[in-house]
């Protein structure tokens with residue numbers, strides 16, 4: 276099994292973990308009123324909701340050329356073949372676009388999983404992605420956010436992201452590749468969902484989801500938006516179907 280990436284750099288492996296929520300009640304307390312209000316309102320919006328932003332595909336293609344050397348393996352696991360690459364856009368202080376941006380990779384390095392809402396520092400990739408400036412400006416400060424590209428065979432097995440109602444952030448995902456429409460498959464709760472390229476979605480990633488790509492280039496922007504009542508209302512103001 277490979278221990279280096281395509282350029283021969285050592286892989287930064289992810290650390291496998293399973294939380295024991297019931298034994299960590301200090302970390303996972305009963306949600307407060309703001310958490311409950313935000314979560315209930317997000318639930319009311321839906322599971323897979325397009326937002327009304329214009330992402331310019333041809334401008335993104337120009338942006339992409341400027342960041343092409345910054346892709347790094349996303350969250351490699353020993354013994355698992357999974358061709359995914361990422362570029363960090365917002366992360367820990369002083370981070371670079373080519374730093375590992377998977378939470379389990381960070382946990383392997385730091386010894387703990389950093390909170391999504393502490394990773395609000397833009398990398399130099401932020402200003403290169405001018406096709407997304409409107410989105411970044413609207414939701415800043417943003418938590419950990421990154422581009423991820425699934426190559427042929429690249430996948431995410433069934434999982435959830437932050438299903439405890441005290442999650443500090445919620446997820447928005449933009450689809451940045453017009454060819455992935457027929458090459459990237461997404462399922463939420465075992466049902467296929469339809470995405471339109473160059474569109475940003477609120478995705479209820481508390482629910483079990485999985486995805487896989489059959490070609491090299493299924494590119495998405497994954498954003499962690501700080502879960503505040505104001506940001507929930509900001510999503511509502513931008514619903515494609517208000």
Ligand SMILES: [Fe+2]
Nearest residue numbers: 434435436480
């Ligand atoms: Fe996920």
